Amino acid sequence: MSRVLVGVKRVIDYAVKIRVKPDHSGVVTDGVKHSMNPFCEIAVEEAVKLKEKKFIKEVVAVSCGPTQVTETIRTALAMGCDRGIHVEVSGKDYEAMGPLQIAKIFAALAKKEEASLVILGKQAIDDDCNQTGQMTAALLDWPQGTFASEVTIDGEKVKVVREIDGGLETIKISMPAVLTADLRLNTPRYATLPNIMKAKKKKIANMKPADLGVDMVSRVEVLRVDEPPTRLAGVKVETVDDLVAKLKANGTI
Amino acid sequence: KWAVMCLLLRSGFHLMVVLLELPEMHQMMRQTCRDYADRELGPIAGKLDKEHLFPAQQVRELGAMGVMAVEVPEALGGAGMDYLAYSLAVEEISRGCGSTGCVVSVNNSLYIGPILKFGTQKQKEQWITPFTTGEKVGCFALSEPGNGSDAGAASTLARQEGEEWVLNGTKAWITNSWDASATVIFATTDKSLKHKGISAFLVPMPHPGLSLGKKEDKLGIRATSTANLILEDCRIPLGNMLGSRGSGFKIAMQTLDSGRIGIASQALGIAQAALDCAADYAHKRTAFGAPIGKLQAVQFKLADMAVAVESARLLTWKAAMLKDAKKPFTKEAAMAKLAASEAATFCGHQSIQVLGGMGYVTDMPAERHYRDARITEIYEGTSEIQRLVIAGQLLKEYAS
Numbered sequence: 001m002s003r004v005l006v007g008v009k010r011v012i013d014y015a016v017k018i019r020v021k022p023d024h025s026g027v028v029t030d031g032v033k034h035s036m037n038p039f040c041e042i043a044v045e046e047a048v049k050l051k052e053k054k055f056i057k058e059v060v061a062v063s064c065g066p067t068q069v070t071e072t073i074r075t076a077l078a079m080g081c082d083r084g085i086h087v088e089v090s091g092k093d094y095e096a097m098g099p100l101q102i103a104k105i106f107a108a109l110a111k112k113e114e115a116s117l118v119i120l121g122k123q124a125i126d127d128d129c130n131q132t133g134q135m136t137a138a139l140l141d142w143p144q145g146t147f148a149s150e151v152t153i154d155g156e157k158v159k160v161v162r163e164i165d166g167g168l169e170t171i172k173i174s175m176p177a178v179l180t181a182d183l184r185l186n187t188p189r190y191a192t193l194p195n196i197m198k199a200k201k202k203k204i205a206n207m208k209p210a211d212l213g214v215d216m217v218s219r220v221e222v223l224r225v226d227e228p229p230t231r232l233a234g235v236k237v238e239t240v241d242d243l244v245a246k247l248k249a250n251g252t253i
Numbered sequence: 254k255w256a257v258m259c260l261l262l263r264s265g266f267h268l269m270v271v272l273l274e275l276p277e278m279h280q281m282m283r284q285t286c287r288d289y290a291d292r293e294l295g296p297i298a299g300k301l302d303k304e305h306l307f308p309a310q311q312v313r314e315l316g317a318m319g320v321m322a323v324e325v326p327e328a329l330g331g332a333g334m335d336y337l338a339y340s341l342a343v344e345e346i347s348r349g350c351g352s353t354g355c356v357v358s359v360n361n362s363l364y365i366g367p368i369l370k371f372g373t374q375k376q377k378e379q380w381i382t383p384f385t386t387g388e389k390v391g392c393f394a395l396s397e398p399g400n401g402s403d404a405g406a407a408s409t410l411a412r413q414e415g416e417e418w419v420l421n422g423t424k425a426w427i428t429n430s431w432d433a434s435a436t437v438i439f440a441t442t443d444k445s446l447k448h449k450g451i452s453a454f455l456v457p458m459p460h461p462g463l464s465l466g467k468k469e470d471k472l473g474i475r476a477t478s479t480a481n482l483i484l485e486d487c488r489i490p491l492g493n494m495l496g497s498r499g500s501g502f503k504i505a506m507q508t509l510d511s512g513r514i515g516i517a518s519q520a521l522g523i524a525q526a527a528l529d530c531a532a533d534y535a536h537k538r539t540a541f542g543a544p545i546g547k548l549q550a551v552q553f554k555l556a557d558m559a560v561a562v563e564s565a566r567l568l569t570w571k572a573a574m575l576k577d578a579k580k581p582f583t584k585e586a587a588m589a590k591l592a593a594s595e596a597a598t599f600c601g602h603q604s605i606q607v608l609g610g611m612g613y614v615t616d617m618p619a620e621r622h623y624r625d626a627r628i629t630e631i632y633e634g635t636s637e638i639q640r641l642v643i644a645g646q647l648l649k650e651y652a653s
Contacts, residue, residue, distance in 0.1 A: 015291075035284075071277075078281060191285040193319030193332035193342075200278055 003058045003113055006047045006081065007106060007120040007132070009037040010065060010072040014125055024224045026095070027126075036072050039121025041079075041188040042181040046151060047119050048080035049186065055153045058082045060113060064097065064105055066090040070204060077199035078191035084204035085109065089216065093209075096218040098127075101209070103135035108212035110140060115176060117158070122147055122180040133180035143173035146180040275341075282334065283341040286320065290349025298350035301476035302621050305468075307432045308353050308476055315353075316387015320346065321360050325369060329377055330385035336511070336573040340518040344566075347522025348529075351625030352476030354522050356390060358515035359428050363633075364391025367437050367453065367508040371496035380435060380455050389434035392458075393512075394424035394482050395505050401426070402638050404439075404505060405448030409484065411440035417488045418454060420462070424482040428632070430465055431478035433458050437508075438482070439501045451501035455493045462487030473624035511576065512633045513586040517569040517593035520629035521562060524597040527604035527622040528558045534608050534617075545607070554603045561596035568592050584646035590629075591639040597626035 012018065013033040021028055036044075047059045061076035063069040064087040073084035087105055089097055110118050118140075123130035137144035145151070145160030149168065152159040162169045163182050191199075209216050237243045247253045275283070293311060301308055315321055323339040325331020332338075339361060347354025368380050383389050400406040409422025420440050427436070435457050443450030456463060466481030496504050532555055535546030545551050569589040575582035601623035605612030612619040630636045 071281075074277065074281060075284075078285070190289050190314075190318055191281065192317065193282055193285075193323065193334055193338070194327060196278055196281050196285065197333060199281070 002056065003060060003115045004047045004050065004056050004117045004119060005106065005110055005113060005115045006040075006043050006059060006061050006076065007102070007118070008040040008044060008061050008063050008072050008076045009121070009124050010034050010063065010069045011037045011124055011126045014038060020225055020227050024226060026222065026225050034068070034072075036075050037121050037124045037126075039123060039125070039181055039183070040072075040076075041121075042183070042185050043119045043121050043179075044076050044079050044081060045186045045188040046148075046179075046181055047117075048189075050117075050151075050153065051080070051082075056116065060085060060115075062087065062106065062109060064089050064102055064209075065094055073204055074199055075191060077202045077204075078196045079189060080195065081202075083202055086204050086206050087212070088206060088208050093216045096220075097216065098218055098220055099129045099131035099135055101214065101216050101218065102132050103139055104214045105209055105212060106132070106136045107139035108214055110136070110142075110176070112212070117175060118142075118178045120178070120180050122182050133178050137178035140176075140178070143177045144179070145171060145173055145177060147182040148179050149182050149184045151179060151185065275337075278334075279338055279341060282338050283345055285318070286342045286345035287348070289315070289318065290345050294346065294349030294353055298352070298476075299615070299618065299621065301350060301352060302473075302625075303475075303615070305475045307478060308350065308356070309432070311350075311353055312356060312390060313387040315346070315357060316385065319385075320357060321387045321390070322365055322381070322385035323361055325365060325381060325385055330382045335577045336514060337570060337577060340514055340569055340573045343515055343518035344522040344525070344569075347519040348526045349522075350476070351519065351523045351526075351622070352474045354519040355474050355477050355628075356429060356432075358512070358519050359392060360384065360390045362512035362515040363393035363508060364429075364433075364435070364437055366511050367393075367495060367504050368455070370507065371453070371500070371504055376455065376492075376495065384435070390429050390432055391435045391437065392427050392429040392433040393508070394427050394436050394438040396424060396426045398423055398425045398481070402635060405451070405502060407439055407441050407448075407451050407501075409438070409440040410444075411442050411452060411454065413442075413491070414488075416491055418491060418493065420454065420456070420484040420487040420489070422484050423466075424484075426469075426479055426632070427482050428477055428479055430480040430482060431468055436482065437495060438484075439505055440484075442498055442501075446499060448502040449499050451505075452498050453495040453501040453504045454489060455495055456487065456489055460487060460489075471628070473621070473627055475624075509633055510583050510586050513590035513639075514569060514572050514576065514582075516629055516633045517565065517572070517586070517589040520590075520593035520597035520626065521566050521569060523622050523626045523629070524558070524562045524565070524593065524600040527597070527600040527619060527626070528555070528562055530617065530619050530622065531555060531558065531600075531604040531607040534611070538608075538611075551607055554607055558596075558600045558603050561592075561599050565589065565592035565596040584643055587634070587639040587642040587646075590634065591636055591643070594626075594629035594636060597629050598623075601626035 013035045019028045050056050059081040061073050061081040061084045063073050120133045147163045148160050149163045150161035157172050159172050319332030320342050322331035323334050327333040343358050346357050384391050411418050411420050438454050442452040464483045469479040535551050538545050572582050572585035572589040604619045608619050611617050
């Protein structure tokens with residue numbers, strides 16, 4: 001029972017009002033506040049809790065992107081991760097980076113670091129893909145416990161309670177495994193001031209995708225980004241009969 | 254990595270250090286305090302104010318984060334950070350809730366501050382360590398009904414009787430009084446020596462002979478308790494004297510020097526919250542066919558508020574950095590407190606004006622910022638006292 005890899009993604013802060021670029025190629029990121037993806041915070045918290053309960057020895061925080069992502073890794077270190085890995089991706093590769101490329105990187109790292117668990121957020125709040133965890137497990141041929149709202153380690157197995165459309169599903173999977181964190185898994189701790197000081201001394205290793213034998217070519221091209229259509233005002237009716245009449249009149253029923 | 258630009262000013266041979274970008278650890282620390290303030294304090298600040306509720310749970314959580322003892326070394330249970338970090342923490346906490354920022358500032362600067370500087374190792378372990386966790390907070394008792402600014406006229410008396418000090422007198426306007434577990438208190442041990450006859454003492458609360466007056470009903474920072482401390486033959490061991498006999502006035506003045514940076518930071522947080530409220534409203538509220546932020550009258554107000562806050566902030570950071578560099582900082586701390594508190598009252602006032610009628614009702618936080626700001630020009634040295642301190646320092650510099 002040794003090592004957990006936790007993925008942390010640097011995304012535009014949840015409170016920021018997103019603006020589409022004038023050329024519709026994406027959203028404005030320059031000068032915009034970024035922070036750790038909220039589901040990644042939950043993943044870090046779970047990993048640190050497992051370490052505090054002595055189920056695992058070491059938590060390694062991993063992020064892929066340009067230099068700025070080291071801030072996100074440091075925040076993970078300040079929450080209690082032991083060391084970090086910064087996989088450098090920048091420029092066009094970074095813009096085109098998606099779940100498949102990340103999954104390949106995590107699969108390679110999981111093998112290299114001999115991880116028992118890879119814990120990721122269930123999705124990122126910028127692209128809402130909800131794919132990386134699943135792809136990582138598939139590439140590694142490992143079991144996956146996604147949408148986890150409760151994680152319990154039981155010897156060499158993990159009991160995962162999953163939030164699914166029908167309610168809660170409990171599964172038991174063997175380790176090594178991939179888990180993805182859902183909203184109610186835990187409440188992430190605030191980085192304490194002493195831990196921020198300690199994070200200064202923790203190591204962040206640098207590497208490139210090529211060092212892991214991963215090619216970053218993307219098969220997905222973003223054609224255009226638009227704002228959602230402005231919501232139209234609704235119409236109030238007095239009775240149910242009026243409602244049915246209106247729905248019939250505009251062809252809905 | 255520090256990005257620091259140094260300019261050497263000829264006049265007075267002073268080194269002026271201008272900070273361009275905060276170091277990474279300070280940025281992280283500011284962010285964690287801001288996150289806490291946004292998520293945990295902002296949503297309840299109105300309720301705390303309305304119901305005069307001391308934020309006990311939040312103070313415990315802040316203690317767990319190290320915010321209640323920022324400068325205290327780790328060996329004593331603190332966060333072991335510098336005064337710049339402390340200033341950032343108080344500003345961010347105050348931005349969420351002005352009252353909570355006040356509790357943080359009083360505990361750090363006024364209670365722990367003098368014990369850290371003048372206490373024995375044993376006193377530090379006994380009187381600081383339990384006050385780092387947020388479970389206990391302290392207070393600072395200098396002012397009396399008969400003297401606030403005139404601190405040298407302390408009429409609270411301390412006489413020695415065997416192995417005890419016996420204290421008698423009344424202290425007024427004591428912040429945290431009803432919630433505190435200890436106080437640093439000043440009393441005259443030798444009346445003939447005037448201000449050189451004042452000494453500092455540590456008194457646990459509650460304690461026989463120490464009672465509390467009624468809680469004052471204040472205009473602002475209403476989640477903090479403010480009351481008189483009444484001492485009637487209050488007996489404490491000899492070992493409870495802080496520092497040497499007769500050094501009380503010096504301890505008080507030096508403590509207030511640092512405390513000023515804390516209050517300046519609190520004022521900055523309140524000012525920033527007022528500015529945030531006004532700027533946000535200017536985007537959303539439409540009048541004359543467009544958001545009111547398009548109107549020059551509103552733009553000028555926002556610009557003036559932003560300049561007031563940013564200039565006060567730089568003064569505050571400079572004072573904190575001078576203190577961290579162990580350089581004299583009395584003048585700069587007074588300038589920071591003066592500028593920041595006047596910025597807070599200015600921004601509180603203008604924020605209500607930008608909001609118009611909405612600024613006058615409790616639905617919006619502008620009126621609370623206005624009320625919270627007002628005290629920052631009064632406590633820990635009135636604006637008038639700050640001007641005297643600044644002028645005194647200036648005149649010394651220019652004396653030939």
